[in-house]
Amino acid sequence: MTEKNQRVIQEDFALEPCKIEGYESFMEGLTNIVSKGDISEEMGEQIKSYTLAYLKTHPLDEFNRFKDDNYVREYIGRDSSGWEAIVMSWKKGNVTAIHTHPQFAGYNFADGVFLVEIFEEYEDGLKLAAKLTIDSQVGLFSIGEQGKFNNHIHRITCLSPTGHSLHIYSDDALKGAKLNGLKIYE
Numbered sequence: 001m002t003e004k005n006q007r008v009i010q011e012d013f014a015l016e017p018c019k020i021e022g023y024e025s026f027m028e029g030l031t032n033i034v035s036k037g038d039i040s041e042e043m044g045e046q047i048k049s050y051t052l053a054y055l056k057t058h059p060l061d062e063f064n065r066f067k068d069d070n071y072v073r074e075y076i077g078r079d080s081s082g083w084e085a086i087v088m089s090w091k092k093g094n095v096t097a098i099h100t101h102p103q104f105a106g107y108n109f110a111d112g113v114f115l116v117e118i119f120e121e122y123e124d125g126l127k128l129a130a131k132l133t134i135d136s137q138v139g140l141f142s143i144g145e146q147g148k149f150n151n152h153i154h155r156i157t158c159l160s161p162t163g164h165s166l167h168i169y170s171d172d173a174l175k176g177a178k179l180n181g182l183k184i185y186e
């Protein structure tokens, strides 16, 4: 799939490295893991275990900004290498675009009930590859091609009154493509 002429999740804007008060230690731990070497399944498992362990002792209730028409993204840290961690706050019915990701995309559900639909390219459109209902603390991750933003196609829908998730990306996730409008084959 070409990345040219595609709409992106949001136009680029300057994303400076940042550390958010209260989350410095989380970002330090994440940086330790990701600075060890190339992205691999092993690194993905480490990031997942680390993030889920963190969520067990750190509820995300303070991220209580919700919107009727869209999920809310709140950066909790961004490393100069591009790695970023974002808390997403969801209300029932909030749904992402069908969209793609940077090389590493980890999404860890903290509370709430979610529908995760994973797609694969099929002919001139997409085909549903997996459909998961998440109702506990679960982490998923995908590893795609380095330097690309057209990896791992999914859509997330919040099914509970509210919910929170913690997302870890190897690069600016807003550069992922929106694929809404493509034909979805059964």
Ligand SMILES: [Fe+2]
Pocket (backbone or CB within 6 Å): 096, 099, 100, 101, 105, 154
């Ligand atoms: Fe995503």
